[in-house]
Amino acid sequence: MAYWENLVAEYRERTPTSETLHEETREHIPSGVASTSRQFDPYPFYIDHSDGVYLEDVDGNRYLDYDMNNGAGLCGHTHPKITAALHDQLDEGTLYTMPHGLLAEAATELKKRWSALEKVRFTNSGTEATMHAIRMARAYTGRDKLLKIEGTYHGVHDYVMVSGTPPKGKAGHPNRPMKVADGHGIPDKTVETVEIAPFNDLEATEDIMRDNINEIGAFIVEPVMLNKSVTPPQQDYLEGLKDLCDEYGIVLIFDEVKTGVKVAPGGAAEYYGVQPDMVTMAKSIGGETSVGAFGGSDAIMDQISNDYAWHYGTYNGNPFVLRALVTALRDVLTDDAYQHVNKLGEQMKSGYEDVIEDAGITGQVRNVNSQGMVQFTDANITNYREFMANINDDFHRLFWFGMVNQGIIPHPYGARQQWTISVQHTEEHVDETIEAFKNIAPTLADEQESWH
Ligand SMILES: Cc1ncc(COP(=O)(O)O)c(C=O)c1O
Structure with missing residues (x-):
């Protein structure tokens, strides 16, 4: 629990303007968001603008973005x-x-x-x-x-x-x-x-x-x-x-x-x-x-x-x-663009898998080309019941906030989601993402032990 509390404290420290804006927006808009899936605790960060593969929030934090508009962003943001x-x-x-x-x-x-x-x-x-x-x-x-x-x-x-x-x-x-x-x-x-x-x-x-x-x-x-x-x-x-x-x-x-x-x-x-x-x-x-x-x-x-x-x-x-x-x-979205995102999809998958193995995390990556997700389970999920039995949303958010606090949105909020790699992402972006995962992997491995 201490890790979760630390993550939230760090998140709050990075995003004070979002917190204020959230309080204000909630006065006018249910949950302060335009679609309920965008609400999460303690509060979502509010965006100032997007640019290529980045989102910048109202506190000036820049995020490498794989939420990509809940999957609507295969072209990336503001494509020229x-x-x-x-x-x-x-x-x-x-x-x-x-x-x-x-x-x-x-x-x-x-x-x-x-x-x-x-x-x-x-x-x-x-x-x-x-x-x-x-x-x-x-x-x-x-x-x-x-x-x-x-x-x-x-x-x-x-x-x-x-x-x-x-x-x-x-x-x-x-x-x-x-x-x-x-x-x-x-x-x-x-x-x-x-x-x-x-x-x-x-x-x-x-x-x-x-x-x-x-x-x-x-x-x-x-x-x-x-x-x-x-x-x-x-x-x-x-x-x-x-x-x-x-x-x-x-x-x-x-x-x-x-x-x-x-x-x-x-x-x-x-x-x-x-x-x-x-x-x-x-x-x-x-x-x-x-x-x-x-x-x-x-x-x-x-x-x-x-x-x-x-x-x-x-x-x-x-x-x-x-x-x-x-x-x-x-x-x-040309043939070359598909080759590019599919290749990055494989790079992302193997990058995450290597870290999972090195850190001794129980987990895997499932992907289909540009769409992929880390699952903190060994189970081969084939339907809704197996998903519910094997995926722990509370544990998954440790990963999500651990990445977000380092300026990377690994996927839309929630373990039921997945990342989208856009045509504007590069190999360097994927490397940066895997480095960020490496930073939190030992802690996630320890947490996983203590959650069992
Ligand atoms: C598979 C699927 N169908 C339909 C929808 C609804 O699309 P929209 O949010 O544009 O109404 C979604 C939205 O996430 C979806 O994932």
């Missing part, structure tokens, strides 16, 4: 090409609510990356993307039920806020998880339309499909669980899901909000070689602007053209965000 394009676009207008040439350009960039996409529509967030994809799938199949994976996060509309983080006593049998609303305000009737399957378990999934035969219209899956650290699909799992969905007449949606354009240019669909029926995207497609998208076959997406299933929105596909998207996908 994107910044220049956005300056131009500011002069040409940021909102027309009339169609414009960037719509087809942006759609074409996405279609080059996912062969599942024949048509796409743009949204303002990942939440809107998953909400509309699910609506399209339900309309297309004429079935109301949604199947989702236990422990996954797909945004904050009601239908996906079921069993995102079910507490132990309420979660039910691992093969047949209970449906648990994530917080209050979600009607029981909504929860009733959702079925929950364990990740990486085709047999249990088929049982659920069979028991709900002709009722499930949509199955939404995050192909790598990037909201439970880095939990990849096992061999043949995604192919198996596609086969099951085809057999049971269910529209398979890959939620690639986090994986999309990051684990490979064409997301997890490309990385694992499985194209779903629909894809949802957001975060890194937008080069730091707020844009999402959903798409699939002509048959599914033309329900919108026919006014059979609706998609509307004042800000959808505005020229400001699409200019950023086109610049990011065409000019920044």
